Amino acid sequence: MIRKITLSAFMLALPACASLAPQTDASTHGMALPGAYDNAAELTGARSVEMDWWAAFGSENLNALVAEGLAANQTLAGGIENVAAARAALKVSNASLLPQASASLSASSDTERGLEDVSSSGRLSASYEVDLFGANAASRAASQANLDATIYSQRALELTVQSDVASTYFNLLATREQLEVARRNLEISERIFEIVEVRYKAGAISGFDVSSQRAQLANARARIPQLKAQIVSLETSLAILLGQKPQGYVAPDEPILDLDLPLADPSLPSDLLLRRPDLLQEEANLRGADANVTVARAAFLPGIDVGAALSSILSGGADLTGSISASLAQTIFSGGRLEGQLESAQARQKAQLASYRGAILSALRDVDVSLNSIETNAQREAQLLVARDASQDALEAAELRYRAGTDDLTSLLTAQQSYFTASDTYVQGRLIRLTSALNLYVALGGGY
DSSP states (O other), X not given: OHHHHHHHHHHHHGGGGGGSSOOOOTTTTXXXXXXXXXXXXXXXXXXXXXXXXXXXXXOHHHHHHHHHHHHHOHHHHHHHHHHHHHHHHHHHHHHTTSOEEEEEEEEEEOTTTGGGSEEEEEEEEEEEEEOTTSHHHHHHHHHHHHHHHHHHHHHHHHHHHHHHHHHHHHHHHHHHHHHHHHHHHXXXXXXXXXXXXXXXXXXXXXXXXHHHHHHHHHHXXXXXXHHHHHHHHHHHHHHHHTTOOSTTOOOOOOOGGGSOOOOBXXXXXXXXXXXXXXXXXXXXXXXHHHHHHHHHXXXXXXXXXXXXXXXXXXXXXXXXXXXXXXXXXOOOOOTTHHHHHHHHHHHHHHHHHHHHHHHHHHHHHHHHHHHHHHHHHHHHHHHHHHHHHHHHHHHHHHHHHHHHTSSOHHHHHHHHHHHHHHHHHHHHHHHHHHHHHHHHHHHTTTTO
């Protein structure tokens, strides 16, 4: 009678195998992706994304800096160890799918006769948990998904280091160029101050002009130490990204206006699912959450263990003796523990699905925003260049008019301030264009 009851429970549990795995659509996850980006049609001359995408900026210094960062960045070094830990966890999960074997030897003697009467025996045993309902396989799948997610996280970290190195270097070059603009502005202020002093000594102007230009000269001088401090901050930040001591580090230099302005081909929105490591990480986490639901469901079903053993008394020359065993275990009452575990796993799976969908939406936005930024900032920089050149012409004319005494100092100072602002803003405009190109590469997943 007992055998019939056990067998009946066993057979009733079998149909549950078909419904253990969560029914998650692994291809689209219930989302309809757009066929194209809104701002992609306006692009011309776009190039395919290469593995070493940063080389498209045409800077040998940047190529060397990124290579150094990938080799020595300490955050990346920590991420590599996280991958190693995930691989070790997968080994643990793999062990549950294989038989477990053990061996033992023992020896004893009569305390009265000493070592003259020693008996010894040996035993070899093996056991295997039958994964009838897929719990162990699901645990392994969860560990594999965790390993995949950790690897993709490392790839995303590499992309972050690459982009941070490039961004910091671009900002450093821009600040250095702004320092040159500030020095040229200081030279202009000193030249104008000399003109003002000559005219004041000649009695052509009042002391008001002298005081006004002295204030302008002081402001021009104050700008320089401020920019020098920013350069030090950027250089030390770059050193840390490269895994170097910030003390004494001097970054390479080159004109920021000489860097290329590449344009990456965004391809199709659906390609993001296979190109962005953060999306691949989210998808792997979703697979792991699905597997954990399977594990939680399997906990409601019976567990089967089979085993075999061989033993022998070695000192007496006895024959081998063997045994085979099998056991079936089923939780009858858990006080709601199993139900709670399943509900928790299902909730985490739904939360991970929502997180994955949200990441896809953010990725789509990142690409379109970057594409639009590239187009609009190209137009903006063209106008900034016109403004810089026009303000330079205006400054030269204002200086000549002031020397001739046909215009006042206020007009000259206004022209000087306009030229300085236009020159400084033009450098910032080039930095923004470089950053926009960089952001597009990052939004597309780099060269992965």
